[in-house]
Every structure is written in C-alpha cells, then in structure tokens.
Amino acid sequence: MISILKALWTVFVHLFKRKVTVLYPEEKPYIPPRWRGRIILARDPDGGERCVACHLCAIACPVDCISLQATEDEYGRRYPEFFRINFSRCIFCGYCEEACPTYAIQLTTDFEMSEYNRRNLVYEKEDLLISGTGKYPGYNFYKVAGLSIKGKDKGEAENELPPVDVKGLMP
Amino acid sequence: MVTVYIDGKPYQVKAERNMLDVCLSLGMDLPYFCWHPAMHSVGACRQCAVKQFRDENDKKGKIVMACMTPAAEGTRISLKDPEAMEFRASVIEWLMLNHPHDCPVCDEGGECHLQDMTVMTGHAYRRTRFKKRTHKNQYLGPLVNHEMNRCIQCYRCVRFYNDYAGGRDLGVFGAHDNVYFGRHEDGVLESEFSGNLVEVCPTGVFTDRVLKKQYTRKWDLQTAPSICVHCSMGCNIIPGERYGTLRRIRNRYNGEVNGYFICDRGRYGFEFINSPERIGEPYLSSGDVPSGDILLLSGKEAGDAKILKGRKILKEGEVLPHLRAVIGGAKGIIGIGSPRASLEANYLLGRLVGPENFHPGFSAAESVLVRQMVSILSDGPVRTPSLKEMAHADAVLVLGEDIPNTAPILGLALRQAVRQKPMERVIREMKIPQWHDYAIRDAMQEERGPLFMATAAGGRLDGIAAGVFHAAPDDIARLGFRVARALSPNAPPIEGSFTEDALSFADRAAKALREAKRPLVVSGTGAGSLAVLQAAANVARALWEGNRNAALSLVAPECNSVGLALIGGPGINNMGIKDAVKAVAEGRADTVIILENDVFDRLDLPDVQALLRARQVVVLDHLPNHTISSLHAGCVVLPAAAFAQGSGTLVSSEGRAQRFYKVFNAPSGRTAESWRWLRDLLVDLGRPGSESLFSLDEVLSAMGREFPAVRGAVEAAPAADYRIEGMKVPRQPHRYSGRTAIRADIDVHEPKPHEDADTPLSFSMEGFEGQPPAPLTSRFWAPGWNSVQSVNKFQSEVGGPLRGVDPGRRLIEVTGMGRVSYFTDIPGPFTPRADEFLVVPLYHVFGSERLSAMSPGIGELVPPPHVVLNKTDAESIKALSDMKEARIDFGFASFRLQVRPDPLMPRGVAGLFPYGFPGLHGVVLPAWGKITAPENARREKEEK
Ligand code: SF4
Ligand code: SF4
Ligand code: SF4
Ligand code: SF4
C-alpha cells in the first residue's frame, strides 16, 4: 500500500518537471558532429574518388556488411569498381571510418534512413559517394603515396626526390 | 644434436643448422628478410640480430646475426635482450626511410612480410622528415608487376631468379644506396619461374600482374588445397576465389613435391577457368558443321560462340531422361576417358560402359608409352624418386625428355642437383656449413656436378650440363643402351657404330653415374619413343646392380596419365583410343561418351571422322574444343567442372595420388564434376551398386576394391566425415569480409552456405581455426605472420615435411626384385629418309599445354608456331630458303608454318614447335611427313 502511494507521489512530482521530449520531426534535435550516422564516401580536394579500394573498411567491419571490388584506371589509379554497404546489417560502430587510411569512408550526422523495404537499405557506390571532402578537408592520398597516377609521375609526390638515375655512379 | 640456450632455456637442436633456422623451427618469432628457407643465409639485411653470450657468466654479450651463427654446442643467444630488440627496430626504421606510403594500394598489403616484421619489431612512427628516394618501374611482361620504390634491398629476388632458378635477365644495378632490381631494359622476364618472385620478394616490388586485373586481398579469398593440372609433376597449389571467379594461384608447400616454388604455367595457367566461353549448360549440339566433313578449325574458331548458335539447351530435369534414352537406345557404348580428368571420373565412366568398352583417352602411341612407363616403375627394381630426392641427386642423365618444357619444376630440381657434388666437396674440404650460401657459392665458383642431356633439340638446361647430345629419338635410345652396357655386363650388348661425340658422351655419362652416390636417370614419354623409355630403364637397372640408391624418374604427358594407366582398360597391348575407333567403324558400338578429352589431339584426322560419325556422341568438358565443334546435330554436351570447381584425385609421374578440393562452385550452377554427372547417370539407370556411390569417398573406395593398384588413393587425404573437435575445416579465412553484403544487391537474406558432403572442408568462415592436417591446409597463415613466410609454422622443422606428413600417397613402390628385366629391343641408327622427315614434337612451357595456353596471361607468351629444321635440311628444300614458310604434309592433313633453321636439330628430323599450338590437330606425333615449299607461295614467286 505504502509503495503504491510512493509511486503515485513520484509521478505527481514529475508533472512539474521540465519536459525533455521534443516534437520530432517538426523540431530537430541537436546532433553532435561526431555522431555515427549514415556512411558516405568522400572525394579528395581535386574531386577524384578518395576511396582507393584497399578493403580495410571491409575487413574491419564486425558484421561484414561492406563489399567492394578494386579496379584501376589506365594510369594505375586504384578505385572501387563497386562499393556496397548493406545498411540493414550495419551497426554504425564506425570501425570502417577508423580503418580507412584515406578518409574516404565517413560516418555522418544523418540518421534518417528508415525504409519500408529492407532492400532499399542496400547502398551502392552511387548512393554513397558525395561531391565533397566531408569531415576531412585537404587530405589527398595519391599526393603522398609513391604510386604514380595520371598527372603525378614518380618523384612528384610530396616529400619525394626525383627518380634515381641507376646508371649514375656519383657518390 | 647439440644443446643451445635461447633466452636462458636449453634446447636440443640439429647441429648443421643456423640459429635463425633453429629459432623458427622451435616456433619462435624472430624477424628476418634476406634469409629464405630454400636459399639459406647471406647475412645481408641485419634484421635477425640477436645477442650472443660466450658462456653463462658473460652478461655483456655481443650482437650477432642469428642467420650467420651456427648452432654449436653451448651456443647462447637472447632474442629478448633489450639491445637486440632495439637494434632490430632500428633496422626496420632504416629500411622504412625510403619506403613509400603505399600499403593501401599495394598488392602485397595484408600478406606482406615487411608489414609483419615492422609490426613484430614495434616500429610504428616515422621520425624522419627527409625526402624519399624514388625509382622508375619497368614493364616485366604480363605476369609480374614491378613497383621498385618498395624495395628494401634484401637481394632475395636476384638470389632466387639467378642463383636458384638459373635466370639471366634480372639483375642489380646502380651503386651505394641507389641499387635497382630489374632488367637491363623493359621486357618480359625470361625465366619460367618468374612468378615465384611474387612470393620470394618480402615486399610489394614484385606482385601478381594477373591478380591485379581483379585484385583481391588474401583475407578475402576462398581457398582450398589443390593440385596443378598443367603437367604431370603434381605440384601442390592454393587457388583462391572471390565473387565466383578464380583470382590467383599460390604455391602450397609440400616437402616431397614442389617445396617452395611452382612454375609460371602452374601459377598463371588457371585463367581458362574464368573464360566467358565456358560451357555453362547441358545442350544438344546444333550440328552446324558440314555433315561428314569435319573441318580443321583454327583455335580461334573453335572457341567461337558461332558454333554454339542454334544449340538446344537442355533444361533442368531434361538431362538425365535424355541421356537415359540415348543409352537405352544404344547398340553398344564406348567410353573414352581422359588423362586430364580425375581418377574418380575415369573410374565411373569405366563402370558406366563396362571395362571392355572403356578406352583411356590416350592416343595409340601414348597408350603404349604410359603403360610401359608404369610397368617399368612398378615391376622394375629401380625406385622412382620424389622431386625433393631428385634435387639431391649427384649425377643425372636425361634421355629424350625436354624437362624445362614438359615438367618445369623438375627442371628446377635438376638445377639444384648439379650443385650437389661440388657443394658436398666444399662442405667436406672447407668445413663451410651448407646454409652459408654465399660462402658455398664463392667456393664452388662455376663448378657443377654431372648432368648429361640427350634430347632432340637444344634446351634451357644445356647451359649447365656437363654433356649435351642432340639426336633423333632412336639415336638417343641407342645412346642409352650404350650407357647401360658400359655400366653393367648384364645389359644387352649393342651393335653398330657410334659417332665420336656419342661415344665420348656415353663414356663420360656412364663414369659419372657409376661414381655417384645418388645417381638419377630421367626420361619420359615426351620424345614419343618406346625405345627411349626402355633405354632409360636399362641404364637405371644397370646402375642399380651396383648402387641401390639409383633412381629412375619418368615424366608422363599429363596430370593424371599415370592414374589412368593404373585403372584403365584392357591389357598392355591396348591401342588406346584407336580401338574405340575400330569398334565404331565395325558397328560394334554406335554411342560414344567422351570425358574431358579432345580426340583431335589423340587421333589422326581420318580416325576422328570415323569416331565422330557414331550415331550419338556425349561429351563432358569445360570449354569448346574441336571435338565439340565437330559434333553432328543432336549430340549431347555436358558442362564439366574444371579443377578448382571440383574435388577428386590425380596421380603424378611419381605415382603420388593427391586429392584436389573444390575451391568454389562454378557460377553457372549447372556445371558439375564429371564424376558427378556419371554418378547421377549410373543412379538414374539403376545400375547395381550405384546406390552406394553417393559421395566421393564411396566412389573412391569402390574404385579401390576394383583396382587394388589405386587403393592407396583413398588414404591420400582424410575422408569426408573427418572432423577436428567436431568441426569442419573452413575454406574462408576467419577475416573473410563482406559476408552480409556480397549478395545484398540480389537478396538481403543471406543464403545458407553450400553444403559439401564430399570433403571435410566447409564453404564458410566457421569451423576449426587452428592448423588442420597437411592435406587440408587451405592457406598459410599464423598469428603475426600474414605472408607466405608463415609456412615455417606449418612445418615440423624449417624446410622439412609439413606437420604430420607431407600430403599425398605414393601408389608405386618397388617390391625389391623386378619382374621387368633388361629390354633387348635396340633400334638401329636413325636414317633420314630421302623425301620425308620424321616430324617430332618440340615443347614449350607456354603453349604445349592447351588449358594454360587459353589463359590470356600465358597466351601472350606462347611463341609463334614454326617448324624447326636442321640448317642443311632447310637449305636443301628448294625454294624454301627464301620462302621462309613450309608446307608439312601428312597425307590426310597439312600445315603451313614458318621455318626456323637450327644447327642443333638432327638431320632428317623436323620439330613442330610449340607442340600443341592452336590449329595443330588431327595428327599424332611423331609421324613421317613431307616438307615442301607451299604451292601458292612457289607460284607467286614464279610469277614475279
Ligand atoms: S559502421 Fe561498423 S557495422 Fe557499419 S559498415 Fe562501418 S564497420 Fe561495418
Ligand atoms: S578503407 Fe577507405 S580507402 Fe579502403 S576500401 Fe574502405 S573506403 Fe576505400
Ligand atoms: S610492400 Fe608491404 S609495407 Fe610496402 S607498401 Fe606494400 S604492403 Fe605496404
Ligand atoms: S625487389 Fe624485393 S626481393 Fe628484391 S631486393 Fe627488393 S625487396 Fe628484396
């Protein structure tokens, strides 16, 4: 009996507390920038695809919901031929972003992804690729990598000397 | 055995080892780069540094290289000494000064020895701000990719390519810290072992260029243990699949067979499996071939989709009833087996058609040769050695077989064999341990042990041979008989004269073999001559009388020729597939079932026509070939799984039965292993006993009961119900990615993994995670060792057998006293004919095996076909010298080919090179043929 009265009293007291529920979707909640929501694939500052198809996000993913195939353009620049995330499996853990050596895969603040049909939660590269650099401006993997691509030959990356002349015998 | 102390603990180890080898054999983790288990120590990279102490009172110690420190009694070292650990971390740091920021785009990533060693030493942050040295890359051909920036100057590549495999076109250029590993200019790497650079190089300098087209990381490949099907040596391989296509092949260590290396044909020959022309569905041929007239199609046309036009696809459920009707309505059925199909498939075909109607798919000549070969090995007194034993032979005679082109890995073994004798001397006289590689090589200089080569034309091993002799097959055989006689008075005497060269060759070879401790005779079916095989048997027998260590190795033509000979068909006098032709021609049979075989390779053209005129022909195969495109309307074609898409057993030249496992299911879904088609048919027909032929194991044991000679095949690998801790062995690595996304575009519900009732392997990442028994090892990986170097952890000791025992089961062992005695059928000297040439096959590693030649990478390296003639012969053919093209006429078929005059070619003999080129069909070699200048070419010339 006493416990029931206690409970009723608690409820009554709460009537005078400040409301925390918001009228979503009319009222948008504050989402911190490090929120782990919808995943995107970013581009590098030159507009090229940032993803170099290294498969590290795929192996890091605990639910194995990333699948891709690497391919190369005629100059040797590697990029994903297809890139698929099955969001109906994703747990938004962010491991993929952590594993990515190029800042290509990023989790964003968008969480409004609900679908009636589970199939629609399977995103392909076209659905993932955005036109900007996302959270990490400035970084361009191919500018620091040793691999040569179109417009950047050996020795032209940051912090590189021109290619060695192997026939030279100078000390 | 000696006692050594590692970090204070005593261990009993073998004395003739070095401390790196000892540490690794004991399962410890010690980083290294320049040392390689097959190429031993040079002490160049300084990575394996440890602290050595004089005795238990020495607390100071000194830093030494473990790989250069002999395991002597009382040796004391420490791996964990802080100074040694710091030294090792610093070495990595120096190596990384110039290393590019490439891992994410590097094909070595994830199985990189440099990555593993970097993690092992703990070097994690780059402290230097200097600029990095860069290099230009080279084009090295279609198989190997070059990315020179990643080099850490360990010298393994040149040590393997030049010192171990005898290559000449890879070198070190430059000076001081600018050394460059590559060719003198861009160009295709010449060695047929170039692909091993991919595994030997501890970094991403040399990577797999074929894999690069559809790059996949090691952790994403579904793999299973398999056997190479591109020659008869039976190298163990690991094919890897992703997204329904085969991506690459890696070497699978087997201490007795291929060891650490495979040839490029084995590594890159797999691409045919992904061909868009693969037969994917059972169908009835449209018979678009002009009736009664079978055309000699060029290779291009054979694969042309045009031929498939108009065919009628048999739907699910239609196939077996149709076949039942075909077999029910037959007035006699003939089965033609295949030396490239599994034992199981051949056995079931024999069971379907009855033993008297089963013809192994050998050509008549081949049939005689392979049977003779098996009888020499099983009934003769001389043992057939494993590849490992052959690499340790100290005197070798090769009779008639072009080893580097017909059995490449045996060529690599012989390259090691010529080092044995001088190496033993150096070890004995100078007391240099065997693992001290550069010291041994320096002391040996160019000295080589005896290798004697008698072949039709010049070959790549000639350069390291103590004697070479080029002659027609009969003369090679006579030479062999002569050597045998020189070795033993019991060998048959030989009449007739010999050239000066031949006599000196025979005497020197006989002397070297007699003096050797482990002499080896190598021959095979490649020369197409029975006399050559018998001569080799005589030499081996004569040797054996004085030395029980003598060994005889015979090379069979295809991956399962020996297996087929052990189970196949009527008697030794069997004429192979020719008997089948007779049965059809005489009306004793009107239905022919052809298993994975192109009869155009086995029969002369008129015989092919006779055979394919049978009322019904059923063909099981992977790819369209001449047989399939010549079928008349209504014949049945069934899609057969290629090697990595099925499980079965093959028997190598050594007589070793080895199981290969299905790596993945053929994407078409209707493709099945040949044995499964035949099994289904047997069950469908309600044949007695067929109900107990459900699984591969049941087929194997039924075969073993019927053919005791192959009973051992059952034990070649664990049975399907084998479990470890109640679990199957997974085909997918535990890091396999994308499981819930691969098929998500088709269906968000992941399908159940394929069941595999035939093997202890599962199509999943779940299952036993530790090391399975050797025959079930699908990949080499150990914690901290992602690269192929992890193989150290799978061996009982470094370079020794895999834990347990090396996979495979030898089916042919000598019983002591041989039933086969000396052969006495000595041919007379070869006499060139006035108007005809003896046309012999000349092989090339790329091109002489059809399936690999259909792979784009290998296909690019197939040399253009031509006919090789002795210079004088070529000049003697009128008008030929300026035409450069000749017509080779066998009566029923003729070919036009470029002529290549060669002073080494014997007179009166013409070599077709590379044997097996597209378009060479419908003629079985060796054969006599006329060689003339082509008609129209001559006419054109006259008109001018
Ligand atoms: S957020 Fe986590 S679960 Fe989702 S894709 Fe990335 S790694 Fe996988
Ligand atoms: S980790 Fe980054 S670069 Fe690598 S495949 Fe994933 S998204 Fe692409
Ligand atoms: S060689 Fe190894 S360490 Fe170097 S870039 Fe390639 S994967 Fe990375
Ligand atoms: S190319 Fe590879 S194997 Fe050769 S020296 Fe460089 S790192 Fe070593």
Ligand code: FES
């Ligand atoms: S492995 Fe010992 S110095 Fe290179």
